[in-house]
Amino acid sequence: MKNLLDRRKFLKGGLASGVLASVLGTGKKASAEHSFEGYPDSMGVLVDLSKCIGCRTCEAACNKEQELPAPDKPFDDMSVFDEIRHGQKRRTSEKAYTVVNRYDVPGHDGPVFRKFQCNHCNEPGCLSSCFVNAYTKTPEGAVIYNEKVCVGCRTCMIACPFYVPAYQYSSPINPVIKKCKMCYDTRLKFGRPPACVEACPQEVMTFGKRRDLIKLGHERIQGNPGKYIDHIYGEKEVGGTAWMYLSSVPFSEVGFNTELGDQPIINYVKEFLTVVPMVLTIWPALFTGFHLLARRKENQKTTTPSDRNA
């Protein structure tokens, strides 16, 4: 009985010291922690939804630039706007890194079109979640990924707050993740805008340095009183994204999640993740020690029985 209590005490002590260590550890991390503002000269795109006419030219340009498989329907077929799958409008897929959807907003004159694709976060959830480091945030602003190391675990699909990474379900042998790369390989790294931006007839998208686009976006809001919702979606959402949006209707009406908060996805798991290495390295040694100590007493008990037990 006494031995059992002793063991309990040991365990309690162990837990207490473990908790203390973890608190100290995270405390240190928290003080060193600062939010990453993104690369200073990184590029971005400001998408003005009020200018989109739903012509799908951006989708065609993306398909050509990224050499994607043939679409299900021609890019001038507007019946795609009526497609509903699993109760949802069209999403990005292995065959389409960007899609345009149509929204009928009550009280708004005419339909509103929304183009979306990877938003290229400053601190991407996909990148944080990938255990093979397939993702890279480049100084130019793109979130690219390395298909060669992708093991197809699909964790990034869950980590992405925008549900952007798509799985290559068509490949039974080696399925990988497919998503918009901001045309990094073919354009962005040479200082050119993504193909969709260049192709858009309405110039819905403005390409430039992210910090310039934020200024420009606010000026556009101020310069056209009453036209826009006073918010740039992506300026602060999930720590800021390279692709940002202006809209004349509430963002929640056109498929945007307005409840994501301003914290990067990594911040929700940072504290937990800092404990993991400590648990993995300290705890095995610690508890092996406790175990041996406890067993030592038991061993002593069997070899030289003490008076009080007799």
Add this chain to the structure above:
Amino acid sequence: MSKKIITGGLALLALMLLTIQPAAHAMEGPETATLDTLTNLFEAVSFNHAMHVDVAANDCSVCHHHTTGTKVTDERCARCHKNSGETSSVACRDCHPADPFSAEHLQKIADAPLLYHIDQPGLKGAYHRKCLGCHKEMGAPSECEACHKRTEKGDAFYRSGKFAPAAGNEHASE
């Protein structure tokens, strides 16, 4: 005889001047303008400028920000430009760049910190916003091909016409 011809000629000239004068500023524009920045996908547009001058009732400022004959009317422009004189050029392409997102153009803007017009659409954006915006308002045709016919390369780009995906492929990815 020759005197008669001269006076007749002068009278005719005076008549011509009289009839032309009221619409002189409108007539300075071209009869047609060829818009050919998208010729890789679409045929060049032969824009009937004269017809649109009639539609706009000779008011150039309906389409042009600043032009010969009419004062700046947009109140945002007038804040600075209400006393601005005529500009040397009124062609869209003389201000709106064909390559608004090229590294060179972005650098040009970055190098001019006092530049007010940083949110200037490129030529393609300016054309489409202005033309299509008005066409929709006026109930004029607003389909892409109502203004510019697609080329074969354009059909391939949009995967349309003879480049359309085969039927039955529609649900292949589901």
